Amino acid sequence: MDPVTRIPIALIGLGHLGKIHARCLAALPSAFELVAAFDSDPEARAAFAKTSDAIICASLEDLWQVLRKRAETSAVAVDIVTPTPTHGVLAEAALHYGLHVFVEKPITATVAEAETLVALAERTSRVLQVGHVERFNPAFRLVADGQLRPVFIEAHRLAQFNPRALDVSVVLDLMIHDLDLVLHLVDAEVVQVSASGVAVVGDSIDIANARLDFANGATANLTASRISLKNMRKLRLFERDAYVSVDLLDKKTEIVRLSDHDPAAPGMFQLPTQNGLREVVMEQPDVLPINAIEEELRDFARAIQTGEQPQVTGRDGLRALALAQQIVADIEKRAARYSFTQSQGR
Ligand code: NAD
Secondary structure, eight states: OOGGGOEEEEEEOOSHHHHHHHHHHHTOTTTEEEEEEEOSSHHHHHHHHTTOOSEEOSSHHHHHHHHHHHHTTSOOEEEEOSOGGGHHHHHHHHHHTTOEEEEESSSOSSHHHHHHHHHHHHHHTOOEEEEOGGGGOHHHHTTOSSOOOOSEEEEEEEEEOOSTTTTSOHIIIIIHHHHHHHHHHOOSOEEEEEEEEEOSSSSSOOEEEEEEEETTSOEEEEEEEEEESSOEEEEEEEETTEEEEEETTTTEEEEEEEEEOOTTSOOSEEEEETTEEEEEEEEOOOOOOOOHHHHHHHHHHHHHHHOOOOSSBHHHHHHHHHHHHHHHHHHHHHHHHTTOOOOSOO
């Protein structure tokens, strides 16, 4: 990207992920210039001021003022990395001021807020991108080219306990990553949701399982936990004659395919099946050592510069959130039916 056209961007939220975003923005100097930053916590602002040349605004009003001025002469962007319940209000204000918006996942806490953002971004022709960063995970990118037609999907996303992000359920915090990936892979509507889950530590759901049935006959079985003893992020995809395993954490992809046996050129090993001898071919494609957050921010810059859609649109974020909320509602319905204590907040 031409350094002359680099996009002024502001960062809102200077916590755990906000600091990582600041480093990733700095690693893309030809795409973005971090011009301003804000956090509602004065200590976070003071700590960030020691590491950045950006204007550290003392209030949100100050930040909007700085950005609105710049937006009069060029495309200006904002990167929202604050807790989920604040996404809707902040992103809506930014779009009102004519800014392009990158908002962390989930897009918002409620479907109504997400619908407002999507409509506003479309009306004002501004980019609205959601931080479903796993789409840019190099292990997933190897299978995301539309070649696969999985009919059975297993997703496991297990995380050790972390007191951050307990303001939303594990469905909105973690499972939503896999919901977005599954919706991206299966080209059909979800026709049925059956879910269960439980609040173990706090007031919102800490571990959940959901089974999704799609209109084309595909099914997905997703498990997410934030109270596990070890971390795991795995996706397993099955289709006729193929099994694909994607390890999103260790960045490994394995593809196992069955093909017709060719006696003239036998492969590594053969499998006797009802349909005769089949050849088993295993591939472990090279996974590029790319930084997924840098990649999603690079895509955000591309969308702003070209006017094309980002890879993860506001509509994608809305679709994943609506499905997540359907899952939470099903969990709560089940809990009410069997009258065991369930979550307060979603
Ligand atoms: P965090 O608690 O570490 O940081 C949040 C920061 O936002 C804090 O510094 C807080 O003071 C600040 N803040 C709160 N309300 C604010 C407001 N109204 N205006 C300005 N600043 C405000 O949280 P985190 O782990 O950095 O998560 C932030 C967001 O990123 C969440 O939405 C979370 O879901 C998302 N996240 C995404 C991923 C991913 O894989 N894409 C991973 C972690 C977190």
